[in-house]
Amino acid sequence: MYVVICYDVSDDKRRTKIHNILKSYGQWMQYSIFECNLTETQYAKLRGRLAKLLKGQEDNIRFYFLCQCCQGKVERIGGPEVRDDTIFFV
Template sequence: MAKKLFFIISYDISDEKRLRRVFEFLEDYGQWKQKSVFECWLTEKEYQQVKAGLKELIKPREDRVRFYRLCEACRKQAFSHGWGELPDSPEEEVIL
């Protein structure tokens, strides 16, 4: 099984139609957390797919997308106030 890395992806999209497309695209890769923020567990291949897909969806002069990769040690040091839990490592897939 390919190793999954943890990413926080944030975006600022100036057009409602593109905003909806970006949101729907990212739903296939991670969990929506607030406004324009997703938490995603991605393999290297998925990461490349997300980068390429978002590049096609946005207008670079009008929109912005940021990727923050958190290593395991950094992710474990993160904390949260209020409702909601910090994400655990993804479950291992078992193929029989």
Template sequence: MKKFYLISYDISDDLKRSRVEKFLKNYGMRVQKSVFECIITDADLIKIKNFVEKTIDFNTDSVRYYFLCKGCRDSVEVSGLGTINDDTDLLIF
């Protein structure tokens, strides 16, 4: 089953940041410059983390993975441009 994750990153190197961005586009929707909403399986999350950990510099970079339960996801608000990523296969807790 799929779960909703918000993945954000702060990567100082342009090439590494670009690699992570392109990789994440395969799994989710970019909602801000360094933030993706991803509706993914546990196996997908492991793949993402493995790729990220092989790519980033642990001394200068940061990637965060926020699991959002249904209640949290339903309370997300957007001011300005953008929509909430929606998927009917989402696992609800």
């Protein structure tokens, strides 16, 4: 599943921890936005890890799921090229 993850975390220390966790699951796109291509198991594990760090009313994380058709409709202007994390085995 392809997921865009956005977060708004008030505390610098918690925000850094969340950023570091997300770096191991996907590509950092902008300040608090990641794009991740995850299996259901990876998503469940990631969601659990992130939930443990959040403070109820102060923080929030949003998960936007994009179908394959919608992924092809993403437009980008400027910024560095998006790296391709696809691995092919022959």
